[in-house]
Amino acid sequence: MTMQFSPNISFPGNATEALRFYHEVFGGELDIMTYDDMPDMELPFEPPAGAVAHATLSSGTVYLAGGDAMGPDAPDLTSDVYSFLLQFDKVAEARDYIVRLTAGGGKVTMAFEKAPWGDYYGQVTDQFGVVWMFNAADD
Template identity: 60%
Template sequence: MAMQSSPYISFPGNASEAFPYYRDLFGGRLDLMTYDQMPPMEGIPFTPPSGSVAHATLEAPGITLTGGDAMGEDLPRLASDVYSFLLAFDTTDEARTFIATVADDGGELAMPFEVAPWGDHYGQVRDRFGIRWDVVVDGSAG
């Protein structure tokens, strides 16, 4: 069976801000389509606000993110400890740079980056959109 996995994030109306942020953070190619750019869709059960993102795909080295703007009232917050995205870096310097970049740009350190009981370096940072990134470096790496 051939299969690939990509997280899909339903943003609460700010996907047009989030995806360029992730492109700047990870690099890669971003394809973003708003509902305004789509042909009229008969029978769609909602009226999307102007500029809402229908679908976005960011393909960057080592990661693919997909998503768009969620529709409806009382949308859930993205910030949660019931999910996170795990990023494995080659070196502790790369990992520390990533954590500092995210934290310094409106995010927050969720768990210090240090040697974990299992021997790897591990930490957590939450970005300004509420997404938690778990960061790991193999204990045998520098």
Template identity: 60%
Template sequence: MASHSFSPYVSFPGNAAEAFTFYHEVFGGSLDLQKYGDTDTTGFPFTPPPDAVAHAQLSGGLITLAGGDGFGDDQHLTSDVYSFLIGLESVAEAESLIAVLTGRGSEIAMPFALAPWGDHYGQVRDPFGVLWALVVSTEE
């Protein structure tokens, strides 16, 4: 049987190295970060800056996330049309993660509280514009 996986991929506007370092410090796991200057770009349809991130993969902690530096004029991440949802085991664990995120420059977008559907839920926007939703299920 084939193995499947899912990972969001984010194209950052030139600050992928900074963002992935931040996520590695906050969410843990293993970070693999490759810059264009460390790869063979022969045959590429463009000439990427050598310090730009060609590919980054964060896995093994609270999240799995892939990405790199994007190129073009429309490179902004701040939006309310998407968020990355992290399911946590306890309210205390969620509150601790929120404290770490806000202590590092993130802002509360929606206070973490008991939601109408019965779970605890809240949102935090990180310094890179990504919206993180945190949920703790009350189901046992």
């Protein structure tokens, strides 16, 4: 059996912008399907023009899926109850991705520095409210 764990994010109407930004950060292949691209079918909601039904970003090391949340109560992504952990072999590589994720308007919420367990660790909240944790072996 082959299995892969892939986070899926329901964005509050800005999935295209967010996923294009992640594509710039992580590279790889980005596929976006809007509701406009789908065949006619009955849906329990009326999607706005251009709303993302399903998108995937696959870069080899990162696989992320997402779309636009539907309805008047779209979620706020900023939360302390989830985050995505990126693990690196080299501190410099982690620092590079921290720069990439903050370049779009994100902020470092925990400085990337030596942690009690011996690795380097830090956190970034990107401009969309997604929390990214960074862990790198001390090189």
